[in-house]
Amino acid sequence: MLQTTFIRDNRELTIAGLIKKHYKDPEAAVDRIIELDRLRRETQQELDAVLTQSNAKAKEIGGLMKEGKKAEAETAKGETAVLKERSKELDEQHKSIEEELQSELVKLPNLPHESVPEGRTAEDNINELEQGAKPVLPEGAQPHWELIKKLGGKQAPIIDFELGNKITAAGFPVYKGKAARLQRAMIAFFLDEAGKAGYTEVQVPILINADSGFGTGQLPDKEGQMYHDAADDLYLIPTAEVPVTNQYRDVIVQENDLPIKNVAYTPCFRREAGSWGAHVRGLNRLHQFDKVEIVQICKPEDSYQALEAMSDHVKGLLEKLELPFRILRLCGGDMGFTSALTFDFEVWSAGQERWLECSSVSNFETYQANRLKLRYKTADKKTQLLHTLNGSALALPRILASLLENNQQADGTIRVPAVLVPYCGFDTIE
């Protein structure tokens, strides 16, 4: 959430940022907020004045009662009626203005960083880096949804979508044998790598309440994208970002505890309402998937350096997995609601001959922190909002897809990257 004072002091800048993000009618929205803020302060000043009088009268009556001046006290009581009436009126006005201000404020996305390119769609993203040679596949190479059918021996298919469909629904696959083992190996590898990079591992709930959903910006913006348990009013997490970051909701951090670096493995759940298309096959898009997420909370002046470091960490993982990838700097129209700057990592999927997004690393600046009330005390004792960042490191399914496809051998087996062998205990899937 953007800060009212910032909008008030930076009207043009705010509008320009919203335009870059393709927000409709930004001028009207910004001006309405500035107007509501003016009204709010005006009403509060009047309300405070009335309350000051009321408080004074109440004290006066208390004094008179003590002195036994009953009659005078009664007279004074009569005088409070008008004040009471007026304060009630102003209080209601103040509340409704604040409510409207809040609901307008919540609609605004974060402003993009100056380095964010102009553009509306994925076509306009900037290719920052492309690394690793695309493999030359053997004759008869296939996409992963075909490969899995023949893998796993008697257990085939090694990733069973039909079975998951029976148990739950489409988009909830069952991983069997070496596929299951490989999943666990990747999770352990990713967690270990993050540990080496200084991230503290945390295990967090995968159900969250509405306050947490609001804190990181999933609510109210993405209400329909999360699975919701109506009985207890809890949501299944779409990403570990939500519970991990919400650890620090309503917290004032000690300056020397910064930066905070957490890593968590969780399953993630996405309803993907409306985005299920015919071209979305196999592991490309799921309702449930596994992900290791890194989160950083740091001082404003350090956040872009942290973003760089997080990007490098993700890059390192892909290098170690020997997968070709590219890094995109997302344009204004393609980036997320809460983000100021996002790098998407896409892994090359040789069987499909297309890039698959496998990580998204973002700096949210103070946007989440403002909702979370996540702050720290500066050396001169001022309370200031922190910056929050997160990134996938990594999301498993598309890594697995490209691993299967890129590493398919002429004999139909799959080569496991060396770095995972100690974790899973085999170097080939047949």
Next chain:
RNA sequence: AGAGAGAUGGCAGAGUGGUCGAAUGCGGCGGUCUUGAAAACCGUUGUAGGGUAACCUACCGGGGGUUCGAAUCCCUCUCUCUCUGCCA
């Protein structure tokens, strides 16, 4: 799920209608003393909104009510703890 108890500042914990933003202890910060540290002593120490400022206002789990006046009384919701039950 049943019965009972409770929710107060970073923590512990007092406060049952006015002088309470709130005693006291611990912790934190600053100082005195000391070669240094500890101890002791002195001072200081919540959050938010408004105001150029002096200062004003709100907040004692959330919401509502009674009253001139509520941390304190009433209603309601939520949560926590203890015991019983169930259970990985």
